[in-house]
Amino acid sequence: MGRLQVVGAAVADGTGRDPMDVDVTVEDGWITQLGASGDEPGERLDAGGLTMTPGLIDAHVHLGLSSPIQPQFSFQISAAEIAADIFATAGAALDAGFTTVRDTGGIDGGVVTTIAKGKVRGPRVLSCGPVQCQIGGHGYYGADWEPTELWSGHHLPGLCALSMMSGNADELRGNVREAFRRGASFLKLCVTGGVVSAHDRLTDTQFTVEEIAVAVQEAAARGTYVTVHAHNNEGIRNAVEAGARCVEHGTDLDEPTATLMATRGVALVPTFAVVERLLHDPAEAGLGESVRDRVLGVRERMTEALAAAKEAGVRIGLGSDLIGPAQDRRGEELRLRAELETPMEALVAATKTNAEILGLSDQVGVIAPGMQADLVLWNGNPLEDPKLFADPANAVLVVQAGRVVKDLR
Template sequence: MARLQVVGATVVDGSGRDPVIADVAIDGRTLSRLGASSGRGDRLDATGLTMTPGLVDAHVHLGLSSPIQPQFSFQISAAEIAADIFATAGAALDAGFTTVRDTGGIDGGVVTTIANGKVRGPRVLSCGPVQCQTGGHGYFGADWEPSELWSAHHVPGLCALSMMSGNADELRSNVREAFRRGATFLKLCVTGGVVGAHDRLTDTQFTIDEISVAVQEAASRGTYVTVHAHNNEGIRNAIQAGARCVEHGTDLDEPTAALMAAHGVALVPTFAVVDQLLHHSAAAGLGESSRERVAGVRERMAEALHTAKAADVRIGLGSDLIGPAQSRRGEELTLRARLETPMDALVAATKTNAEILGLSGEVGVIAPGMQADLVLWNRNPLEDPEVFSDPTNAVVVIQAGKIVKDSR
């Protein structure tokens, strides 16, 4: 079994405890000891570097790594889409993200291709295609295109943005198909969205009974449902139906936050995509209308974050970046650090996200027995959270005990 000693780093373990200078011993894929070096195995001198757990992004869209509108209108080949997906996966790893949760856009082949080591990338948990109601958020067909042709946009084994359902029976069939294609959890769109063609943020989508069908199918497989939701009515419907997580939560109010806390429902805010759409919508391959739709969302999402925190809701972290410009994924931590503290942002992106993804006890903290997913930074991101934004600051990335990046 390969052994590695990482010596002399300032260790920020992801739990929220103060940093300590310590050596970390890795045996195979696992962290075996935190403390003084035993001298066994290869030695990596990390003096002057800061170590954190491998970061976790709870809201990614690897399958939306090409310019969005051209991809949805068949102007980009499957080969180019695949190249963009795998480039984004490699960039996520280089930015220090060793685990991601894909919340819609890839098919099962992407997950297995990365897991088999054929291309570089983080560990990927995927919902497969997003579940949306007929014509709802997640459907981006042209106005003239009959909705039943939408599934023709799927590239089996590669990308599949969404599946549409007109009723509970269709939804049950679609979520079963998503699981057949490799999904390990489900995502439903229960409100309109920012990047949408046929809906508004105030729209509520899917009924409680329909959402309950997805929850039932997920529970029968030992997993859960998360929901795209911006408004309180949609969030409340999802909670009543049994969903376990809310993405975005832009207009979350105090009573709804209290309801989330009472039912153990987590929140994953997504600030980086809002900044992306406000300042770089063209780089994502989107039109000016996307910038207009996002106006005011950032301020309301920040208020929702503080409302959720006051209610003691478990709050994770997700970037939600789309299009080709996904290399600065760590900006989500920088943005959160400005709203909370750098330590809060780091814990959300490690320990808390691992809990939300069902990986607590495997990743998310630096402790004996955990998988050896680690990042060494050239400066302390707790002192300067801008460090998270630039992937070149992640000088060493270790995934499952293997050094996958070393730019020292």
Template sequence: MWLTGATVIDGTGGDPVDSRTIQVDDGRITAVAGNPSANGETVDCTGLTIVPGLIDAHVHLGLSSHIDDAVAYRISVAEQAADMFENCRRTRDAGFTTVRDTGGIDGGLAGVVASGKVPGPRILQCGPVLCQTAGHGYHGADWEPTAWWHQHEILGLRSTSLPGDGPDEVRKNAREAFGRGADFLKLCVTGGVVSRHDNLSDTQFTVEEIAAAVSEASARGTYVTVHAHNNAGIRNAVAAGVRCIEHGSLVDDDTADLLARHDIALVPTLSVVHILARDTTRAGLPESMRDRIGRMYDEMVKAIHAARRAGVRVGLGTDLIGPGQDRRGLELMLRSEVETPAAALEAATRINADILGIGDEVGTIEPGKRADLVAFAGNPLEDPRLFEDPDAVVLVVQEGRIVKDLR
């Protein structure tokens, strides 16, 4: 297959190149030049801008329904599954050909999407997040005993969190997550915005507890990422040997320097804060949670700049939750305002691929890479609003197959 006539932004940081031809064979990019031959399909992309398949490094596909209703058994398993499948399809159709699910599913959903039974992106997932008793990630009702929490799981579909305390329990839960097909581990080491039992200033898990998970991940050749907002929790995670920080809302210059010295990546999540600051009820959360957000968006913007100054690898994630996750490109539009459209696109492609450990397979348009390609009707570097509009994504190629075509 040859995709011809498009402006190509290859994700390496170079300038866009007009009227390029991308050759695809057996699911891989074989050339970014030359002329089509008669021995394959020619796809006319004149007037379009082709970029690498986008990567969202922080999704929650298992939280695709009204959250409180789902946890309280007011939504059937069938409806929850339908919502997840539709979310997967919309995610891919928005140009995201790879995602990293950071809590809410297990290997079940990832497996049916990988098999082709459900349209969706390539999914890397951590299974249930590991949290401490009554810590962030635990969504039990106010007077619900933690021991009952496992009854909310739908194994093979939704598996939100595994509470545990002490290095031995953390180690056991890590092994359980891997047993359910996890590709990496995620721990919650501070309080969170969407929490019922803690504050953002809380630190959670000791260094020894976090290190137990790191040890288990290392034994399987993978890594630990952590939900963390405040600097004390982040420093504990660094001391324990984690590889990535999610959110990092309060990262200051000193903590950013620490992350850079240890080559620990940061994945900010502006979209969820932007949306929840306006309305929490649409996601299925109480209105009172808006009070927890405060100036979180502005603080996260400061953290992004601090991390960039220090030389930290800064990826991109949405953290969208609940229904209505159909405008996932909002994160790139917001990051374009914080930095530049080119920096936002690079974060969502090459840098995210590197953070996820799949940079040799995806993230740039280069010979040998998987043919994950997205074509916009226009140039998103000139008009970043295109990132946020699913209808502006007129062509999606996933592993060399056209899976969306609105040309």
């Protein structure tokens, strides 16, 4: 792989410090030096006028939901087309500047290994495999008449598996062990109803504290953690009490619950981009118009939840939660967060903080010697104009582990 020297860029290193005019030296995939690069041999890349950031991280993606949702789960789309859509979405993530993603439900282990082997373009992927759901809870998309036991027939081994249904703690234990057998590196449970649901409400809680604790125990036995899909405070508190380490969405998070999360060291990953997309056009994701009614008010409440979490000192990451075919503008999440915070806070959430939440803070998330060379060069300065994050065309060069994976120069 050799040496690569990137010279002339304004470097926003992911820590929150103002951009610095420093050269970045990369050797064999790792950053070895910040500062004047001298005349050492190797490729020299002139990045004058561009802004460098760490490779972005999306902590909430659904690669396995890259086809229209309802047609996918009613057997109207072939396995070949589903695979093509998944791998197109993976490549689009790189093109948008995302070099690492955490898949929070929908893919099976074959997708992770196929991308890791370099057979298709895509980011580094951490996956929970199928989501863990209670019978009939959020994550079940079978027809009303379809018996629960037939749901696993929607899985395509090695490609996609959205969710596994559990009726009690023993079944959940068996299902999470099966998820780990398939290659999961963490677990996700749905502990409340969801926006894109047919059989529940956002106010519903799902799984008991004792049931969630079973998944936490099984994750801890493998040195990993549980994150939970949760919109209401009762579900969040159940998950925190059981030992979950992260909460996805957190739409109705209030101040006491945010304080509890901060005290227990539980992180939050808000997801604004999917809300905007579903408000705009549910059909674009292959969903019915009823979804729009369920998402009304979520954006405003999630904004209040973000403020409560910040006030309490909760570690707050960033996730897009995009679903369906239109997942090419993943950086929209940074633009939306920049409107609620600052562009720098959005960048730090998408780099340093997300790396901490994913357990990768010793490898990625900041630009510093000893870290993997995941780098993005932006046309202009997205910290002054965060709309630049939302358009993949502005990510003119993407480097992943020292390899140039996109170059529009």
